Amino acid sequence: MRIWAAGLGAAVLVAGAGSAALAAPPSVFEATGIFHSVTEGGAQDVGLTIAFKSGHVRIETRSKAAGTSIIVVDKGKDDVAMIDPSQKVVVHMKPSMLKAADGADAGALSSYQGMLDPAHFRTFILEHGGHKVGPGPGILGHRTTVYEATRKGSEMKVWLANDLSLPLKIEGRSAAGVSFDVNITSLNLHPAFGAHFFDATPPGYTDIRAQPNK
Numbered sequence: 001m002r003i004w005a006a007g008l009g010a011a012v013l014v015a016g017a018g019s020a021a022l023a024a025p026p027s028v029f030e031a032t033g034i035f036h037s038v039t040e041g042g043a044q045d046v047g048l049t050i051a052f053k054s055g056h057v058r059i060e061t062r063s064k065a066a067g068t069s070i071i072v073v074d075k076g077k078d079d080v081a082m083i084d085p086s087q088k089v090v091v092h093m094k095p096s097m098l099k100a101a102d103g104a105d106a107g108a109l110s111s112y113q114g115m116l117d118p119a120h121f122r123t124f125i126l127e128h129g130g131h132k133v134g135p136g137p138g139i140l141g142h143r144t145t146v147y148e149a150t151r152k153g154s155e156m157k158v159w160l161a162n163d164l165s166l167p168l169k170i171e172g173r174s175a176a177g178v179s180f181d182v183n184i185t186s187l188n189l190h191p192a193f194g195a196h197f198f199d200a201t202p203p204g205y206t207d208i209r210a211q212p213n214k
Helices: 002-012 095-102 108-114 118-127
Strands: 028-039 042-053 056-063 067-074 080-084 089-093 131-139 142-151 154-161 167-173 179-188 206-209
Touching (some): 131 154, 131 167, 142 167
Antiparallel strands (some): 028 042
């Protein structure tokens, strides 16, 4: 779930950070890149593919240590589907359960739902001290603007494509001292998704429902 949180919260949902000059993010896209993190245990590189289509989000991660895993979430649904392609198993968990387990406030679930829309991160980043640092370099043929934000001791710098309001590079450090960066290496604005691409339970998979801790 940590890779999902970093990938989803810091890669897909960092769109539209606070400037009227920025265009609206596209309603459909597929971004591929590398999620790099450094902890006391060492460094790790994880391949990352993020697909978005009008409130449907699919995140695939790939690493030598953990293999391939997929997470599917849909705006408006209290469900996170964690898909294991090697075992053909799907574990479903309710974000409201995670909220209760973490002792979060009543607004946590609505904030999570808002983060499933790239356009809503503008509000999020501004509420947490987000500000424009200056122009950034061109990435994948797109001019960028750099923003910084701090939330609960975690620091983040984002390179946003001016014409798309999508993040193409992210650097951050958590309050626990974990540093990470996300570099988008390819961006497809006209992807062709298969019929079951965003299915929370793909055909032939076994469902498992996670239960709250007693």
